[in-house]
Amino acid sequence: MSTIYILWLRQLKRYFRSKARIVGSLGQPLLFLLALGFGFGPIYQKAGGGNFIEFLTPGVIAMGIIFTAVFSGIEIIWDKQFGFLKETLVAPVSRINIMIGRTLGGATVATLQGIIVAILSFFIGFRLEHPASLLFALVMMFMIAMIFTALGTAIASVLEDMQGFQLIMNFLVMPLFFLSGALFPLDNLPKSITIIARLDPLSYGVDGLRGILIGQSHFGLWTDFAVMGAILVILLGIGSYLFSRIEI
């Protein structure tokens, strides 16, 4: 337990100390909210979709979460190459606990980032029907964060250096985000996009958040939670396995 706690605490300390990173990683979601939210808002309204900012906000919250989460996981590469990981790996503790502590820490940080995006969205005009649903939303946000931190950890366990980072961002994380229904409704799409969106785990995360926050859900909340739960278990398994095999 103490191992998990101290690794979790380390992630949090690092997060709160890098103010530049906190602010920097808010830029992108904020830009999406402003440009897409206000840019497409009128058309969306005219097409009968309702308030686009309301629709978009859960997707952008998810965006803030996944980028921070994947990055937290990928950070292992730095730790791996520059020694700090060695310090944890020679310690008389199980690697699974190290992996769990790190993942919980990274996920907590990513969730906080999501909360900040949510707060900012209120200033842009996002409104909740039931403020209490925010607590429920936190559960889904944390699940998304865990999944993507574990994904980052799994990837970082296999990669040798940061050179593959751009590749992962552009060919995995970006597509997962853009094809998830974070930015557009999943109804009446071309068949190929519908299939891809159904295979994208983030679709269920975004859909769950949207269902909780604004009461619009494509798959249904139960499906969302079930799918996210299953993916979380699988990714934690894969992540732990790959992490335990790291040799430096």
Added chain:
Amino acid sequence: MKNETEKIITVHGVTKKFGDFVAVDDVSFDVKRGEIFAFLGPNGAGKTTTIKMLTTLSQPTSGEITIDGKDVAKEKNEARKAFGIVFQDPSLDDELTAYENLHFHAVLYKVPKKTRDERIEELMRLVELWDRKDSLVKEFSGGMKRRLEIARGLIHHPKILFLDEPTIGLDPQTRNYLWKYVQELNEKEGITIFLTTHYMEEAEKVAQRIAIIDHGKIITMGTAQELKEQTKTNSLEDAFLALTGKQIREQEGSGKDTMRMARRMWGRR
């Protein structure tokens, strides 16, 4: 039986292969309890690979290693408790304070809460960093980081201290201080020291026994005096060159080296 417990590290027929490349080739040696043992060799000879296997970071392809009587492959965590290590590359978290780095270590090694703070203070005073305990490590010089790493390696009262090129990039003052301190530790607390270095005069000064490894094999072992007699040379450096040749070794540049370079260039993250 007594003879067995006198050996704190035993290595029997250890081989490590990376694909076709044999990094360490059927190596066997022992380190006695309370000894200062130097493990020397040119770049790429297999030193760091051997240290990684001794410290459970890497698994031998074949062979057996025991640390303080524990089989490294089977009783990993028991073996890990027995040693502290100062790595070749800095391994502190730059974004944490000096105190937090040591505290992190103490928690991982399950140093009891009651004695934890006391022990950290004691060691930080010993390496003269107590007045900087709340500074972030990224503000430290190379020498201060090294001292902090040594303090960290000692928190859990290890029986063996591994030092992998601990003086690389340090000024003569710090190097002197460091070796003096290491010798004191060895004398007063009886900690076994296992070290690697490229500075032959350092090895000659502090090590009681020296092993020289090249191309993955141990070519000779003995006191500095014995090595000099064996090669009919006047210094350990000459003996080393006589044994390993004067050819400069190529070490394959890996992603790791590129990252190390980047880290040096950017200084801090």
